[in-house]
Amino acid sequence: MSVLKKSKKNNKRIIVWKLLSYCFFKYLREHLSVISGPVTVMDSAPSKQYSDDVSLVMVLLDTNPFFWGGENTTTKVSFSNFLNHVISFLNSVLLLNQLNQVVVIATGYNSCDYIFDSSTSESLNVSSGNGKMPALCSKMLQKLEEFVIRDEQLSKENSPSGIVSSLLSGSLSLALCYIQKVSRSGRLHPNPRILCLQGSPDGPEQYVAVMNAIFSAQRSMVPIDSCIVGVQHSAFLQQASYITGGVYLKPPQLDGLFQYLSTVFATDLHSRSFLQLPKPVGVDFRASCFCHKSTIDMGYICSVCLSIFCKQHKKCSTCGSVFGQANPEVKLPTDRKRKTIDLNAAYN
Amino acid sequence: MPQVKIIAKNFMDMVAALPALKLDKLYDNTFICEAVLRSLPPLAKKYVLQLLYIDEPVTAKSMEDWVLTDGVSKHRVAIDRLIQLRVFLEITDRKKETSYRLNPKFQGNLQHYIAHGGVLPRESMSSSITVRLPTAEELDSYALEQWESFLLQLISSSQPEKTTSFSSSMMKIFQQGLLSLRDKEAPKLTESGFQFLLMDTNAQLWYIIREYIINSEVRGVDSADLISFLLELSFHVTGQAYNASTLNEIQRSAINDLAELGLIKLQQGRKDNWFIPTKLATNLSVSLSDSSSRKQGFVVVETNFRLYAYSTSKLHCEILRLFARVEYQLPNLIVGAITKESLYTAFENGITSEQIISFLQQNAHPRVCDRAAPSVPENVTDQIRLWESDLNRVEVTPANFYDEFPSKDVFEGACDYARDNGGLLWEDSKRMRLVVKAEIHTLMRDYLHRQK
Numbered sequence: 001m002s003v004l005k006k007s008k009k010n011n012k013r014i015i016v017w018k019l020l021s022y023c024f025f026k027y028l029r030e031h032l033s034v035i036s037g038p039v040t041v042m043d044s045a046p047s048k049q050y051s052d053d054v055s056l057v058m059v060l061l062d063t064n065p066f067f068w069g070g071e072n073t074t075t076k077v078s079f080s081n082f083l084n085h086v087i088s089f090l091n092s093v094l095l096l097n098q099l100n101q102v103v104v105i106a107t108g109y110n111s112c113d114y115i116f117d118s119s120t121s122e123s124l125n126v127s128s129g130n131g132k133m134p135a136l137c138s139k140m141l142q143k144l145e146e147f148v149i150r151d152e153q154l155s156k157e158n159s160p161s162g163i164v165s166s167l168l169s170g171s172l173s174l175a176l177c178y179i180q181k182v183s184r185s186g187r188l189h190p191n192p193r194i195l196c197l198q199g200s201p202d203g204p205e206q207y208v209a210v211m212n213a214i215f216s217a218q219r220s221m222v223p224i225d226s227c228i229v230g231v232q233h234s235a236f237l238q239q240a241s242y243i244t245g246g247v248y249l250k251p252p253q254l255d256g257l258f259q260y261l262s263t264v265f266a267t268d269l270h271s272r273s274f275l276q277l278p279k280p281v282g283v284d285f286r287a288s289c290f291c292h293k294s295t296i297d298m299g300y301i302c303s304v305c306l307s308i309f310c311k312q313h314k315k316c317s318t319c320g321s322v323f324g325q326a327n328p329e330v331k332l333p334t335d336r337k338r339k340t341i342d343l344n345a346a347y348n
Numbered sequence: 349m350p351q352v353k354i355i356a357k358n359f360m361d362m363v364a365a366l367p368a369l370k371l372d373k374l375y376d377n378t379f380i381c382e383a384v385l386r387s388l389p390p391l392a393k394k395y396v397l398q399l400l401y402i403d404e405p406v407t408a409k410s411m412e413d414w415v416l417t418d419g420v421s422k423h424r425v426a427i428d429r430l431i432q433l434r435v436f437l438e439i440t441d442r443k444k445e446t447s448y449r450l451n452p453k454f455q456g457n458l459q460h461y462i463a464h465g466g467v468l469p470r471e472s473m474s475s476s477i478t479v480r481l482p483t484a485e486e487l488d489s490y491a492l493e494q495w496e497s498f499l500l501q502l503i504s505s506s507q508p509e510k511t512t513s514f515s516s517s518m519m520k521i522f523q524q525g526l527l528s529l530r531d532k533e534a535p536k537l538t539e540s541g542f543q544f545l546l547m548d549t550n551a552q553l554w555y556i557i558r559e560y561i562i563n564s565e566v567r568g569v570d571s572a573d574l575i576s577f578l579l580e581l582s583f584h585v586t587g588q589a590y591n592a593s594t595l596n597e598i599q600r601s602a603i604n605d606l607a608e609l610g611l612i613k614l615q616q617g618r619k620d621n622w623f624i625p626t627k628l629a630t631n632l633s634v635s636l637s638d639s640s641s642r643k644q645g646f647v648v649v650e651t652n653f654r655l656y657a658y659s660t661s662k663l664h665c666e667i668l669r670l671f672a673r674v675e676y677q678l679p680n681l682i683v684g685a686i687t688k689e690s691l692y693t694a695f696e697n698g699i700t701s702e703q704i705i706s707f708l709q710q711n712a713h714p715r716v717c718d719r720a721a722p723s724v725p726e727n728v729t730d731q732i733r734l735w736e737s738d739l740n741r742v743e744v745t746p747a748n749f750y751d752e753f754p755s756k757d758v759f760e761g762a763c764d765y766a767r768d769n770g771g772l773l774w775e776d777s778k779r780m781r782l783v784v785k786a787e788i789h790t791l792m793r794d795y796l797h798r799q800k
Contacts, residue, residue: 053390091462092400096393097386262397271390274419 053268054099056182056190058175060197061086061115063106063148066164067200067230077254082229085257086197087137092262094118101190103178105171106144107198108151109164112171114178115143165203168196168236172213172224179222191269193223193246196237199230204295207236207288214240223247225265229254235284235295242283249278290318360387362558363575364432370572371434372453381457383579384433391419392426396435396450400458405439405447481624487587487613491626494610495549496663502526521563522556542699545667546707553628556609573598581611582632584625592621645711649686651725657682658713670694671704686728691735701736705729746786747773750796753780758799765795 068079077085090102104116116139172194179192194217214236217224223246226237233250241248251260267275286295289310300309305319315322363371363384374380385396398414399406408427415423427448430436436448482490502522526541544552557578564574577599584590592600592614603623607614611629615622646664648656655672657664658681665682668674671694672684694704705724712723722729753759759780766772771785771792784792 053393088462091464092397095382095385095458095461096397259401262400266397267394268390271394274391274415274422275394276414276416 053270054097054190055093055268056101056103056179056192057093058178058192058194059086059090059102059104060168060171060175060194061104061106061144062166062197062199062229063144063151064109064164064166064200065148065152066109067166077229077257082197082254082257083141085261087140088258089261089266090116090118092266096266096268099190103175104140105174106147106151107166107168107171108147109166110154111147111151112167112174113147113150114174115147116140164200165206166198166200167206168198168203169206169209169213172196172210172217172240176213176216176220176222179220183220193225193269195265196224196226196240198226198228198234198237201230201232202234202236202295204288205293207293207295208290210236210240214243218244223269225249227251227261227265229257233284235286238280238283239285242280247277248280360384360433362561364429366572366575368434372451374572374576375434375451375453375457377576377580378457378461379580379583380576381454382461383582384435384454385458388429388433388435389422389426391415391422392430392435395426395430396458399448399450400455400462403449405449407445407447409445411448481587481589482613484587487624487626490613491610491628494608495553495628496661498609499545499552499663500666522559524559540698542670542694542697543703545670546699546703548710549628550631553609553632557632560605569598569602574602577602578632581606581625581629584630586625586627586630589615589622589624592623645713645717647708647711648713648716649708649724649728651727653686653728653731655682655684655686657684667707670697671699686732688735691732692739695736695739701732704732745773747783748786748789748792749781749783750792751779751781753782756780758796761799762792762796766792 063079068082090104093100093102100118102116102118103114106113106115175194179194182189182192214224217240222244224237224240224244225246226234226241226248228234228237228248228250238248240246247264249260249264251257264277267277286297287299287308288294289296289299290307291309291311291313294310296308296310300312301307302309302316302319302321302323304321305316307316307318309317313323363374363380366374375384385393388396395411395414411427412420412423427436430448431438435451435454437451439447439449441447502519526544544555547555561571561574561578564571592603595603603612603614606612606629607623609628610626611632612626613624615624646657646659647668648658650656655668657668659665660680665674665677668682668684671690672686673690674682674684676683691701691704695701708724709722716723750762753762759777759782763772763775763777763782766782766784766788769788769791771788772782773785774783776782
């Protein structure tokens with residue numbers, strides 16, 4: 001670890017501070033072993049929310065074709081099977097309270113879009129055309145199909161190489177925007193939460209965007225639940241659920257996915273304080289470097305703007321500060337500790 | 349202060365009170381299952397969902413493991429409610445272990461819902477047949493108007509403006525308990541009548557609907573049928589037209605009454621009749637705690653005890669008159685003042701200060717609510733409470749008086765005994781006299797007998 005010389009560009013420092021403070025937060029957690037508990041979301045509910053268990057569930061559906069259709073045959077569940085479980089889950093959320101609202105966002109490879117919103121009148125009033133399929137289903141599947149085709153057209157130019165992740169950062173931002181819109185418009189609004197149904201592996205290149213989304217979710221007190229249907233754990237979502245106070249779960253058996261969804265993720269925020277829910281086993285706090293977008297265990301950090309790099313640079317690419325040479329005996333441990341506490345206070 | 353409370357909890361208490369056979373019959377109807385589920389406490393809903401695809405009974409012990417220690421009381425409430433409504437069936441096996449399973453009918457209906465999604469009770473009519481449907485605003489104002497005119501008629505039967513389809517006997521039933529009806533005397537609102545007026549619309553509606561259902565047996569209508577129709581009605585889409593010919597005999601007679609209350613609007617076309625549910629109807633199965641149906645507030649209270657109510661409603665004016673002096677009325681504004689005299693008449697009529705304050709707070713104008721300050725100024729709320737406590741200076745406690753103790757020791761022993769039991773009100777050690785709360789009189793007597 002190199003200790004970097006501080007530049008005196010204070011203005012810049014303030015500007016980038018907000019954006020990048022999380023890096024330092026993470027950095028502190030990892031390197032100085034500062035452990036701070038997850039932020040509780042339930043502390044104080046804004047007065048403009050329904051008192052009871054009325055929920056707005058934003059479901060982020062992973063529709064990455066490279067995950068569902070590709071060589072990834074290790075997953076035991078097919079996409080149509082997966083959809084069956086999810087639609088049943090959506091129905092059950094709508095069943096629990098007539099004021100409950102469900103919004104589904106498809107997370108594709110190149111794009112993401114809203115594909116279902118239970119609050120719009122068309123999704124409720126239109127009776128099914130063929131009589132075989134319920135209205136919710138047919139409407140959503142139609143939108144989903146359109147979305148997948150559009151998503152595919154976008155990807156024609158550049159064929160995938162390496163990790164094929166879905167655009168989680170985009171759909172998280174869409175979900176948060178929707179929640180903001182709802183909470184700013186009406187007088188009363190349901191308690192929002194986000195549920196990520198993620199299969200594809202994390203894309204390290206989305207690190208900054210995803211972390212920004214996570215921290216803005218934390219600010220607006222929106223818990224992010226994650227249900228992993230893929231093979232690997234997702235470090236992004238582990239952190240997301242940990243930071244926002246949501247539930248992270250990787251069901252060991254996917255054929256009973258509905259039972260997991262209804263038992264764990266259908267729980268409204270009000271009841272969560274009374275129920276035993278899966279606890280995080282371990283959270284992968286590793287960060288991605290800003291220069292090569294790869295996940296790193298150890299790295300260099302700009303002391304001005306807290307950008308993370310995997311190699312030592314002469315100049316910070318984010319804020320432009322010029323770094324000096326490493327000097328291993330500059331800081332004393334006591335000094336570090338004090339700073340840690342201050343930063344935590346400033347952060348919270 | 350007499351504490352007369354009108355119990356207008358909700359539909360489900362009424363459903364829960366039905367005998368098991370009738371209740372099981374009700375669960376044949378998907379909408380009732382749905383409405384019952386939605387009325388449950390959050391934790392209970394969760395349990396139902398969790399057990400929906402489990403056909404085996406689940407032991408009570410393993411269910412207790414689902415909750416944290418904080419939630420034990422909530423857990424009990426949830427389980428009790430589920431058993432009360434026969435959603436959970438209790439099974440006790442040979443080892444005397446209790447286990448629960450879902451009511452099979454209920455389970456089947458909900459499983460169907462989960463797989464197929466919500467369906468509407470009946471198809472709405474296409475817009476080509478119905479002429480012009482009222483807009484959402486028109487429908488809301490219609491519902492409100494109907495409801496208010498019904499309330500006005502209810503509280504001042506002496507000056508009917510509009511005759512309703514309710515027979516006078518039905519009206520009498522509604523008025524029972526709200527008005528004191530004495531011969532040769534103008535009907536006067538009773539205490540519970542005042543309290544009724546200060547409740548919010550949903551609670552009032554419940555009260556009326558409850559009376560309506562209870563008295564349905566007299567009219568030869570099965571209460572279970574009526575309950576299931578009303579619950580079904582709450583699943584219709586507000587503002588859509590539904591053909592009246594799909595209704596059966598009982599339901600057709602009921603919709604006329606419901607139209608009077610503003611629950612539905614009836615319209616007539618060239619060939620068909622149809623009914624349009626309003627917001628009041630679709631909110632029927634909503635539990636009372638939900639404030640979703642709360643109306644926009646209209647009252648501004650100033651620190652100088654003046655009251656401005658932005659309302660055109662006659663009913664609001666009548667309600668304000670219960671506890672405030674109305675000074676003048678403009679087309680859209682009622683100006684009044686809260687005075688000591690006006691409050692005293694309110695207190696005499698059995699309205700409590702808390703009711704008045706909560707009415708003012710609940711109906712506070714949105715501009716006032718948005719401010720950081722309390723919606724009703726603190727000096728006003730304090731003064732209202734003070735004036736009320738002025739009336740209750742003397743507190744009456746039933747008590748017993750003891751004297752002529754044989755010796756000082758016995759007297760002091762008795763004093764200590766009374767004090768230990770928390771019942772000593774007054775003592776006079778010089779003349780050896782003592783006043784003790786009536787509740788512990790028997791204890792005192794036993795004690796004194798033992799002393800002899």
